Amino acid sequence: MAKINENYLLLPENYIFSEIEARIQKFKKENPDANIIDLGIGDVTRPLPKAVIEAFHRAVDEMGRPETFRGYGPEQGYKFLIEKIIKYDYEKRNIELSVDEVFISDGAKCDIANIQELFDVNNRVAVLDPVYPVYVETNVMAGRAGKPTDGKYENIVYLPCKEENNFIPPLPDEKVDLIYLCYPNNPTGTVLTKKELKKWVDYAHENESIILYDGAYEAFIQEKNIPHSIYEIEDAKEVAIEFRSFSKTAGFTGVRCAYCVVPLQAKAKDNKGRKHSLNKLWRRRQAAKFNGVSYPVQVAASAVYTKRGQREIKESIEYYLNNAKIMRKALKKIGLKAYGGVNAPYIWIKTPNGMNSWDFFDYLLENAQIVGTPGIGFGPSGEGYFRITAFNTRENTKEAMKRLEDL
Numbered sequence: 246m247a248k249i250n251e252n253y254l255l256l257p258e259n260y261i262f263s264e265i266e267a268r269i270q271k272f273k274k275e276n277p278d279a280n281i282i283d284l285g286i287g288d289v290t291r292p293l294p295k296a297v298i299e300a301f302h303r304a305v306d307e308m309g310r311p312e313t314f315r316g317y318g319p320e321q322g323y324k325f326l327i328e329k330i331i332k333y334d335y336e337k338r339n340i341e342l343s344v345d346e347v348f349i350s351d352g353a354k355c356d357i358a359n360i361q362e363l364f365d366v367n368n369r370v371a372v373l374d375p376v377y378p379v380y381v382e383t384n385v386m387a388g389r390a391g392k393p394t395d396g397k398y399e400n401i402v403y404l405p406c407k408e409e410n411n412f413i414p415p416l417p418d419e420k421v422d423l424i425y426l427c428y429p430n431n432p433t434g435t436v437l438t439k440k441e442l443k444k445w446v447d448y449a450h451e452n453e454s455i456i457l458y459d460g461a462y463e464a465f466i467q468e469k470n471i472p473h474s475i476y477e478i479e480d481a482k483e484v485a486i487e488f489r490s491f492s493k494t495a496g497f498t499g500v501r502c503a504y505c506v507v508p509l510q511a512k513a514k515d516n517k518g519r520k521h522s523l524n525k526l527w528r529r530r531q532a533a534k535f536n537g538v539s540y541p542v543q544v545a546a547s548a549v550y551t552k553r554g555q556r557e558i559k560e561s562i563e564y565y566l567n568n569a570k571i572m573r574k575a576l577k578k579i580g581l582k583a584y585g586g587v588n589a590p591y592i593w594i595k596t597p598n599g600m601n602s603w604d605f606f607d608y609l610l611e612n613a614q615i616v617g618t619p620g621i622g623f624g625p626s627g628e629g630y631f632r633i634t635a636f637n638t639r640e641n642t643k644e645a646m647k648r649l650e651d652l
């Protein structure tokens with residue numbers, strides 16, 4: 246009989262958002278009339294921008310005519326999209342990139358889940374705690390995490406981010422090889438200043454580590470001194486890979502398009518100490534495992550960078566951030582402590598009276614039919630916290646806050 250990869254047995258039984266969905270379905274079954282407002286998974290509600298839809302339609306039509314039909318595209322992505330990404334997302338911030346350094350994909354989740362394949366199984370991994378579970382679980386699957394005890398994996402270094410340290414992660418006490426950073430942060434909604442981020446780039450240089458920088462929520466940054474890209478820090482290209490997505494920025498959660506930047510300077514060693522280009526390895530991996538994102542989707546994504554596209558995505562982001570403002574105001578009124586929601590679509594609530602996060606989940610579901618994400622689902626330091634998202638409609642956001650106030 247075939248044998249399984251036993252590392253999978255070390256995972257929690259369910260992925261956090263599947264677990265929440267199962268609980269919602271159970272509640273719905275028992276309470277068929279309940280009007281649930283879902284502030285749980287970070288999924289957008291605003292439709293695709295008009296500029297995107299029009300481009301999408303045009304590209305689909307092209308696929309239906311023999312003279313404009315396209316088969317397999319380049320695995321790395323079409324140049325027309327890569328060039329726009331470089332021009333608008335990087336050159337605007339004085340960061341130079343070449344077309345060889347940007348890879349288009351079908352999601353930041355997949356990229357950040359897959360990137361660890363380039364690294365040896367014995368690398369020491371550090372994550373912020375709380376953390377987007379994908380970083381940890383993909384390392385568990387690869388056999389890099391060791392056994393779980395008390396909600397932690399023995400070989401993973403957890404860097405607690407709590408109210409007590411202003412959610413600013415401490416540098417690891419020990420040497421780590423791979424560091425996952427996510428800013429603006431999921432789940433706490435907090436950000437790092439340039440000075441704080443520079444400490445990580447310096448650490449990575451000193452310890453020959455690689456930073457895996459998840460910038461999926463970059464477009465939500467409003468405050469001035471907050472870095473949008475890790476490459477705003479000098480010499481970061483040698484030690485950092487950056488991940489971005491059109492999902493939350495342009496409503497692509499159901500369309501799927503993202504990209505990652507693997508700089509030509511980024512290197513890691515083999516067992517003999519010889520340095521290898523991560524860009525080259527990632528290109529090799531993608532060639533063998535990925536056939537690229539569909540042509541219409543890439544055309545649609547490139548319409549995000551038109552004047553109209555930019556205006557439309559700005560409107561959506563403002564809409565969500567206004568939801569966040571409404572939520573922050575309501576939470577303050579009730580007397581609940583909350584963080585984030587200024588440069589990010591997530592609000593991180595401290596549960597009242599030290600309630601544990603799953604109890605708070607059940608309490609809100611049963612008494613207000615509001616769904617959020619229990620902090621413990623993001624790691625041990627998430628206990629005592631609860632995440633809600635600003636991605637619902639204005640109407641539902643207001644209704645949810647009214648229910649909370651009434652409660």
Ligand code: MLT
Pocket residue numbers: 285286287288354377431
């Ligand atoms: C979240 O709710 O944390 C996000 O939706 C996760 C994701 O983007 O995969």
